[in-house]
Amino acid sequence: MSDCIFCKIAMKEIPAKVVYEDEHILAFHDIQPAAPSHVLVIPKEHIPSMAQLEEHHKVLIGHIHLAIQDIAVKLGIHETGYRIVNNCGEQGGQTVHHLHFHLLGGRHMQWPPG
Structure with a gap:
């Protein structure tokens, strides 16, 4: 989508501090961090929200979560925990x-979160 800020980041039209990238996803530091480590992980494909996921997105969602494990290691938060x-x-x-x-x-993360 031409007006989507995350699509623009994925297409390198807007700079971001990237911590992980492959052909399907991009991960970058949030510009308004809510924790010492705060990274956004996005698919390069424009999907508006979880509510618009389709059957064929199963592999992508699994891929994102496995990449998050690697990113947590890279950030040094894998042993102490993360959300x-x-x-x-x-x-x-x-x-x-x-x-x-x-x-x-x-x-330390608080509960309930909201």
């Missing part, structure tokens, strides 16, 4: 309508 967050829809707190996962670590 993976996906916001879906307005009441779920989604502000960018491109599927993305927040990888948060480097501090």
